[in-house]
Amino acid sequence: MSTSGLARRIGLALAAPLLAIVFSLVITSFVLLTIKANPLDTFQAMITYSGQARVQTLIINSAVTYYFAAVAVAIGFRMNLFNIGVDGQYRLAAMLSAAIGGNIVLPGPLHVLVIILTAVLVGAAWAGAAGLLKVRRGVSEVISTIMLNFIATAVIAYLLAPGKLAVSTAGSNNIGTRPIPASGQVPGIGLVPGSQDKVYGLIVLAVLVGVGFWFLVNRTRFGYDLRATGMSESAAVASGVDVKRMVVYSMLISGAVAGLVGIPELVGAAYTYSLDFPAGLGFTGIAIALLGRNHPVGIALGCLLWGFLDNSSQILNLRDVPVEVVQITQGVIVLSVVVAYELVRRYRLVAIQRDVARQLASAGSTVQGASA
């Protein structure tokens, strides 16, 4: 393909998210103005703050966690499936794998492996239930995954009690699973030069998952069938795809990745699943998957953006600006990016058709199919 064509493709791909981010910044600026804060100063403060090594580490750690959530959602989205249940899947997976991890003793890498495997299996099973309900009983996965989220909350609340899977930590009201011993802990990696702060060791796993996701969807037969079903179910059926089976497999894989969301924090910092384990990351995953357009690199960039917004907003406390303003920014990004994608998509179809017609006309009528 010509370089200008490639540039055009990249340009179009970036247009929607950039439009959305700019629009969101405009809205955020308005909001800041209403509380008499200077938008430019505020943004600058956040950017300066994020220059600190400690903050950068936090940003990367957040991004690692979000990445699993967004990839899990994106796998479903590629097939037009909405896995809104990432939230319940990851929390259940984190709790059960923390409970198991805290109660066994194995040599180092094996211990971690067991924890990760447990999380993957639990997440897959919880999502697979929704997939089965869809293909066998025709239940919309949107509703079933939402319901399963709440049921997961109930199960976790039930199990996370002293005497069942949890122990109380001395001197606090917090209860959590038995702490994971050292053999199950993953040391951090010092990524940011010149600082003592370490990034979650499982960033490696995140990169692997991203590569794996890209590879699975774009380079395998299974991935082809998956994308074909998402693009045109009728054409996929005519080409021999077994749609029911694809639905179940996709949900299983999506749930498996979802199970990993809580693991970086679990084996890298918290070492226990307790009452204050981060929640709501499933919806963050949905937002970032939409922003990154279900593409592994786009999602990574989106995770960094979200991590930046979530962590450098801490500085706003010192400037009398409510930290929550970034939530407005994030919400507006999500809404406007989907509108923008729709508009760009329509424009793109028209533009490409015009382009090809022009190219063919200028090349003359004797041209055979050109090679790339």
Add this chain to the structure above:
Amino acid sequence: MSVVSAPATAPAGGPAPDRPRRLAGWRRIAVGAAILIVIMSAIRTITGAGDLTSSGTIGAALGLAVPIGMAGLGGLWSERSGVVNIGLEGMMILGTFGAGWIGWQHGPWAGLVAAIVFGAVGGLVHAVATVTFGVDQIVSGVAINILGFGVAKFLATTLFVGTPGGGSTQSPQVDPIGTFSLTGDLLKPVEKHGWFLVSDLAGILGGLTTQVSYVTVLALLLVAGTYLVLWRTPFGLRLRSCGEDPYAAESLGVNVYRYKYIAVVVSGALAGFGGGFLAIVAASIYREGQTGGRGYIGLAAMIFGNWRPGGLLAGAGLFGYTDAMQLRSEDAVHALLLLICLGLLAMAVWLGVRRRFLTAVVALAFGALFGWWFLSSDTVPSQATFATPYVTTLLVLALASQRLRMPAADGAVYRRGAGR
């Protein structure tokens, strides 16, 4: 997004059919309710769990059912026009905030109005995104949940910090709205006696008529009003036609876009109203996280009610009842196990009579399971009752999907002029 369809088996006795079968329907509901009350009374007498039918429980159930019911009603309006609205939670949150903010400053009734307005704005955003821009309805709903949560949190921090009793997660106190009692203390003595059926009736009636908030009455009127408007007026017929076959409606001159807009904005307003109830009547304060997922439970109630106001009332009532029981009495929750066991056994018999043996055996097995659970335990973990609405919805969807009649064009994208 397609729904892979599959056959359903035994219809559970649950949701009412869609046809407006006037008298027959009312009679059937009345008979069913009567039977239910008799059974509950029997179980109360057997297990001694007075709270099953006490006025306290019923009164609490009514109060807990209102926000669920209003969210569900909002969902009903939207889906009846063909637009899926899972952003009800976000709209409800906006409603709670509006109620706290305006209600604290200008009184509870103004707060209620503000709640409706805030919720309606959320609905408007959803309408613009889905109807005008053709954005996927689920995605828009999720986005509005995120946005509603963030906006409320931000505004709370901005506006409530430094106010008396307020902070970043709650507003100052809001004055309460009055309640009224129709029967005063008349029924209480009857209730206390513990007589079979009579005391239970006294308890139920007492719960429904004492210390009822005016807002509750308003909510019930809204449900009745929804039925009248959507099923008995030309406006309602046209709105519902947008959710059944928008292109047929278009061919007959109906402005489908306009009706979808109205429906979705009303949907947001109702969810906001539910949030207002939470903030003003239930708590007299705005508090972060107040909605507690009721936007989703409302959706569940709507599905359980087969997208009809009457069914929605039953669903909201059921979910409110289990919620109330869990809050008030462990004995009563435990007694419910016996009820479910008996219900499953009865269903097994009914299925056996209809010669659906496999499903009858399954029902029998589950009935035995619940019976064993009842006999071998003293309490039910609170998380189980928490999960009741969600498990119930999944069961209804999985087992009774044939009986459910979603509006035929619910969730479909409509573009003017694109018809066959």
Add this chain to the structure above:
Amino acid sequence: MDPTTPAVELRGITKRFPGVVANRDIDITVARGSVHAIVGENGAGKSTLMKTLYGMHRPDEGTISVDGQQVVLHSPADAIARGIGMVHQHFMLADNFTVLENVVLGAEPRRGVALDFGEARRRIVGIGEQYGLEVDPDALVGDLGVGDRQRVEIIKVLYRGARILILDEPTAVLVPQEVGELFDALRELKAEGLSIIFISHKLDEVLAVADEITVIRRGTTVATVDPRSTTARQLAELMVGSELPSPQTTESTVTDVPELVVNGLGLLGEDDRALLTDVSFTIHRGEVLGIAGVEGNGQAELVETLLGIRTASAGTVRLGAQDITHWTTRQRREAGIGYIPEDRSRHGLLLEAPLWENRMLGHQTQAPNVKGALVDRAGARADTERIVREYDVRTPSVDVLASALSGGNQQKLIVGREMSGEPTVLLASHPTRGVDVGAQSAIWDLLRAARARGLAVLLISADLDELIGLSDTIQVLLRGRLVAEVDPANVTPEQLGSAMTGAASAAEGGEAA
């Protein structure tokens, strides 16, 4: 009003679309109180004409007169105001609504703010009694059979005061008994002074019910005849034209090795309607079997059943020596069944994917597209470039999205892809629909060449040039059954037209029914 004033008069109606003249100089006079049929093949221009009469678009030339007055119709609302009502071929009814709700939608009788159900019920029952169109206003439309639904559609237009009814292919979905009931209703309507315009391609039925018949071919009125003095065969000849293309193949490549053997194939649809009944045929290596028939008679269902997308309710399908009746679609494609779909954007292409990924569609488990479990990008791209060269697909590169190509080039890609899969059987459904003339003859040459190499082809087409030019044998599909077999070298226009339109089931000899 003067009873001899025609209800509708169309004079010189011409309507052009980019690249095609859909209607040219149409002249039709519909007498009041009569049933006037308009017959013609698919693509003859009937639908365009009716859309003009119903106000859905304006004619480029010509005039429309209703009840003696010249009118200009800007929208269906105008047409309705003039008393014209249209009953569409594809019903516009909400299944979850009652008959009453469907009929009054948009024109509801009111009592204050509320809908006056009593008045609505009265009027519907009244119409039912007046015109013999009984139906229960409180019945759910979803529970009604097809014949009753059509009755509801008719009541819908009568409720709005229509005096002129346009019925578009009304019998397309009816079984014979329902057809009889419809015709009884039409006679009642006629007796009450309504005028009916009846569009159809089924000559036996048209002869049974019409007072006057206008034949349209290639966009213009060919003749207006009196059914009492016309035979079905004469009508068929008017519709199809007196000149049929002659087959262009010279030597036969048909072998005696059966490749696809279909026996007693049956298919049931919703409500247990029989979509296919007892379909049996054999295609040998090197043979093209053409299936003629007007659309909607089971062609699409036949192809879907052969592909495994629908499950047959009876009968067997054998590919070579193997019984594939219960095989999945993937198994059938891998075994060598190629498919050129009738609707390429829905069944043949991923429009938002590049060409080389579309080359893989239908063959995504075989070389050169895949190696093991992985997609072989280089292999697929190289092969796509080969197809683009060999099949003359006009595109700047193989990375272009499929939606950017013209219809003809898309189809050439599909043909190339299917041929490259080395199929033993090719199911080609309207293979040159929407394709420019150059691409069309290229595709024909490709099919002939493949046939000479031993390919067995099932060719479904509405284009008689194509059908007669390519087929070794032609069978006619009507209402889900194979009703006739003809030899393309010897078939006459009347024979083919009659078989396709059911005129053969009309009375034999020179009499009309």
